[in-house]
Amino acid sequence: MxxxxxxxxxxxxxxxxxxxxxxxxxxxxxxxxxxxxxxxxxxxxxxxxxxxxxxxxxxxxxxxxxxxxxxxxxxxxxxxxxxxxxxxxxxxxxxxxxxxxxxTEEGINLNSTYKDLTDAYEISRIETLISSIVIFVDDINAYFTIDRDELPGELRFNMDTKVTKAEIPNDAKIKYFMIGW
Structure with a gap:
């Protein structure tokens, strides 16, 4: 028993x-x-x-x-x-x-950095907004927001500049994490 x-x-x-x-x-x-x-x-x-x-x-x-x-x-x-x-x-x-x-299965969460994200997933596209950038990862139907304050000088203040993958610092922190179906 x-x-x-x-x-x-x-x-x-x-x-x-x-x-x-x-x-x-x-x-x-x-x-x-x-x-x-x-x-x-x-x-x-x-x-x-x-x-x-x-x-x-x-x-x-x-x-x-x-x-x-x-x-x-x-x-x-x-x-x-x-x-x-x-x-x-x-x-x-x-x-x-x-x-x-x-x-995520690859270990990405709100405490992750841009480097963590790029090591785990292929970035589908990046949208530049006034106060942030949005990084899309189609593999998991997700998008991540990084505050412009995380970017280097001229990218932080020049709102007309389109930010590329290579210009985002590896240690940039994720501000928002969203899944969209």
Whole structure:
């Protein structure tokens, strides 16, 4: 009887640890338990141990202007989700990562640098914005924002200059990490 209980305990621990890892896994088709087919009405079940804050009500629901935010019990924000504007049932269009535990198979998370990103993935394109640059990685349907303050002098202040892959410092930190389906 003790052996059966011990085996059940070990199986339970292994199952829980596997689930824990999957909870923060990012691939081209998932962010933790979310996929592009996840319906908004499933979020409270998927994040049953967390807080789901859906500010989409009234006029904002019709326009889908407000994100759905996921907070860990205790207040730490995990994710911000933007639902698709049209279609029924509503699914998730973009996911903004707020917690560094969410990590890609190649080890990229919010604590990664530009060098980490280029070592792990092929950069698809770079868009230069007024206060930041956006780096697209099509392999995982992701885009990463780096603040212009991370760039060398003239690139930091010249808003008309298009930034290339080679001009971004290796130690530039990722400011935002988003998945878009």
């Amino acid at each position: 003790k052996r059966i209980l011990f085996a059940a305990l070990i199986a339970s621990v292994l199952f829980t640890s596997c689930n824990s890892e999957d909870k923060f896994a990012i691939t081209a088709t998932q962010v933790g338990p979310l996929t592009k087919d996840t319906q908004v009405n499933e979020l409270k079940t998927l994040f049953e141990n967390d807080s789901v804050v859906d500010q989409n009500s009234g006029l904002s629901e019709e326009l889908n202007v407000n994100a759905i935010e996921i907070y860990e019990k205790g207040g730490t924000q995990l994710l911000s989700l933007m639902p698709v504007k049209e279609g029924n049932p509503k699914t998730i269009k973009t996911v903004q990562i707020f917690d560094a535990r969410y990590t």
